[in-house]
Amino acid sequence: MPIDILQLCPLMPSLEAELASRYTVHRWFEADDQPAFLKENAANIRGAVTGGHVGIANALADVLPNLEIVAINGVGFDKVDLERARKHGIRVSNTPDVLTADVADLAIGLIIAQARQMALADAHVRTGDWPKAELGLGTRVSGRRTGIFGLGRIGKAIARRLEGFDAEIAYCGRVRQDVPYGYCATLEELARNCDVLIIAAAASAKTYHAVNAGVIDALGPKGVLVNVARGSLVDEKALVTALREGRLGGAALDVFENEPHAPEELFAMKNVVFAPHIGSATHETRKAMADLVLANLAAHFEGETLPTPVV
């Protein structure tokens, strides 16, 4: 009997092809008439594949009576109700580790792009402005005081890279015994004592809007906020207001509260750089993530231990 899988978002083509060769895949995000789809297929669905930023809504999980596993193509599991999954005996897997290096690389790239005006510099050459006008000066990257909120796998990988930039590194969040960095008990204290604040903590009810107006003011008019975690960790309204009023020096953002949208008020600001949630978006990493998604599904349906379980 073929196993029915619900696909909740677009995935890389090779993963979609592999899934289709192993399972009966239903593309939920393309279903024109979702109620009719559910009426016909809900009872058959045994697995769901989704993105970390998409997860699965309880309202949908509630109408899939035979759902056994949610395989997340991503490390974040904030969009899956783990409590509910435990209660209903639904297994959840994610793709940790394989994307750590890429997300850390992107954080460094964003810091440099913001400080050295890379997007503006690129446009300056392409538009033919170079012979007509000076671009203006950026800010030195090396030796900056850098704060990291969340020194987990990704936070640590960012810190290791920053050591190469002679950065003075401090962090807050869970205390780590195995790191040579300064510790701040609160995010506000960390922000007060750094030039660049990098958000690398997991999203949860506890970290929702952790970067609030107080933290942004502590970072101040010379400070830069970098977010490679989740948009929900930052109070975006407070961020926009602070940038508009010149109370924050700049921002480099890969994630947003209302994806796939970034706040339009920031588009004209030269001290802000954007990326469209591409932390893990390299061929190498997406292939490794795809392999983990397939391995978790296969292990589950063959009755084996999941390689990377969350629940």
Ligand code: DGY
């Ligand atoms: C992740 O892996 O959680 C990424 O942010 C994609 O959702």
